[in-house]
Amino acid sequence: MAPTQRVRRKSRERTSASAPRPPLKVALALQGGGAHGAFTWGVLDRLLEEPWLSIAGISGTSAGAMNAAVLADGFTAGGRDGARAALDAFWRRVADAAAWSPLKRSPIDMLLGRWSLDTSPAFIALDLMSRLFSPYDLNPIGLNPLREVLAASIDVDRLRRAPIKLFVTATNVRTGRGRVFRNAELTPEVLLASACLPTLFQAVEIDGEAYWDGGFAGNPTITPLVRESEADDIILVQINPRERPGTPRSAAEILNRLNEVSFNATLLKELRMMALLRQVADPGSGEGRRWAETRMHRIMSDLMVTLGHSSKLNAEWPFLAMLRDEGRRAAAEFLDRFGNDLGACSTTDVDILLTEC
Numbered sequence: 001m002a003p004t005q006r007v008r009r010k011s012r013e014r015t016s017a018s019a020p021r022p023p024l025k026v027a028l029a030l031q032g033g034g035a036h037g038a039f040t041w042g043v044l045d046r047l048l049e050e051p052w053l054s055i056a057g058i059s060g061t062s063a064g065a066m067n068a069a070v071l072a073d074g075f076t077a078g079g080r081d082g083a084r085a086a087l088d089a090f091w092r093r094v095a096d097a098a099a100w101s102p103l104k105r106s107p108i109d110m111l112l113g114r115w116s117l118d119t120s121p122a123f124i125a126l127d128l129m130s131r132l133f134s135p136y137d138l139n140p141i142g143l144n145p146l147r148e149v150l151a152a153s154i155d156v157d158r159l160r161r162a163p164i165k166l167f168v169t170a171t172n173v174r175t176g177r178g179r180v181f182r183n184a185e186l187t188p189e190v191l192l193a194s195a196c197l198p199t200l201f202q203a204v205e206i207d208g209e210a211y212w213d214g215g216f217a218g219n220p221t222i223t224p225l226v227r228e229s230e231a232d233d234i235i236l237v238q239i240n241p242r243e244r245p246g247t248p249r250s251a252a253e254i255l256n257r258l259n260e261v262s263f264n265a266t267l268l269k270e271l272r273m274m275a276l277l278r279q280v281a282d283p284g285s286g287e288g289r290r291w292a293e294t295r296m297h298r299i300m301s302d303l304m305v306t307l308g309h310s311s312k313l314n315a316e317w318p319f320l321a322m323l324r325d326e327g328r329r330a331a332a333e334f335l336d337r338f339g340n341d342l343g344a345c346s347t348t349d350v351d352i353l354l355t356e357c
Contacts (some may be wrong), residue, residue, distance in 0.1 A: 021052035024343045027231040029056060029220045032062020032213070032263070033239040034306065034312030037092075040067050040237045040322040041087050042072040043299050048080045050335065052340075057165035057229030059180075059221050062195040062215035064237070066090070066150065067170040069191055072183075073154045074253065090153040091320050097145040098315035105314065115319050117310040118252055127310075129198040145197070150188035150231075159186050167224040169214030170194045173203050178217025178266075180224055208234045213264040214294020222270045232293050233342050238300040240264050245305075256309035273320075275350045296337065297348040301330045 027049075030040050044067060048052055055075075060068035067087065074086025102122035109119055117123035129138060159181050161165070168181045170193040180189045193204035193211035203210035214220075225234050240260045248254045277291040303326050311319070338347040 023052055023054045025054045025056040025227040025231040026233045027057040027229040028058040029236040030064030030067055030166025031219050032064045033076040033163055035315050036239045036312055038323035039239050039327040040254040041091055042324035043187050043237050043331040045084055046328040046331035048084050055164050056231040057225050059167040059225050061220045063168045064220055068166055069154050072166055073158050074154050076158050076162040081199045093149045094315050095317040097149050103313050115311045116308040117314055119138045121247055123310055135202045157188055160184050165229055168194050168222045169218040170211040171217040173210040182220055218266050219263045226290050228292050233295045239304055241305045271350045286313045296350050298348040299330050299334045301326055
């Protein structure tokens with residue numbers, strides 16, 4: 001996508017700081033990216049401070065799906081404050097679960113102030129073994145520390161009655177297609193399926209079908225937000241950079257860029273379809289109107305370009321807290337620059353994707 005910009009700008013005076021703003025329904029699209037999902041946590045934490053923003057629906061994949069489920073569960077139990085507290089508790093549990101993990105930065109990385117695990121002996125060993133052995137060889141009983149974290153962080157029954165519509169994507173291993181799970185279908189296993197990297201974890205079986213990470217099929221899936229949520233504004237929280245300067249040359253850099261390209265491909269394809277439908281669909285009063293009137297926005301940070309692939313497995317609390325703070329900063333900057341455009345016009349131009357081959 002093109003850099004954030006105002007499109008179809010409407011003449012609108014800035015809302016007075018003293019005047020309460022009328023509620024506006026928005027939908028959120030949350031990308032996956034392992035520990036980088038803590039950036040999304042920060043974005044959500046800041047957006048929840050705005051009483052005029054009403055979250056109608058969230059589509060999420062992998063870490064984005066976990067953020068979505070935890071937010072909706074906390075919101076159902078205790079409103080905005082409950083959602084913020086639930087997200088904080090979830091990411092602290094993630095850090096606590098990783099406290100005894102060998103996947104930590106090496107002394108060299110710490111000395112140089114790097115967040116990557118590129119020189120971590122445990123990461124190097126895991127990376128090499130994952131190229132030779134499958135998770136069925138290395139982890140035959142299918143242990144996943146996030147299973148207990150999720151079980152402690154969400155209430156399945158509460159998610160079913162949550163006022164926020166949830167859409168979680170996982171990839172069916174047999175068909176290669178994405179499946180979107182909704183509130184009534186969500187369980188910790190579904191969230192694990194959405195985050196199941198096939199080189200690290202065994203496929204998660206749901207209803208007799210095996211599932212892998214949803215990023216292969218939709219990162220995140222946008223269509224349900226257009227068709228099923230009541231919001232005309234979609235805010236994409238993007239943590240996988242679309243563009244990266246230079247040509248990767250080391251094995252780690254090449255792998256990192258391959259992951260970014262593959263996990264962005266499905267999102268870009270869907271946004272391109274959205275742009276096309278907006279041009280050709282009959283506005284009318286049905287689905288054509290929904291596509292024509294949907295407004296797109298994006299929150300991201302240049303910091304994500306500086307973080308390597310291995311840092312997605314870094315669950316140290318200082319790293320997660322740094323990402324949270326950066327997410328809050330990025331969301332605050334978005335609201336300051338484009339808050340008055342929400343409900344009025346898009347601030348990200350998806351139509352430009354139609355000019356790309």
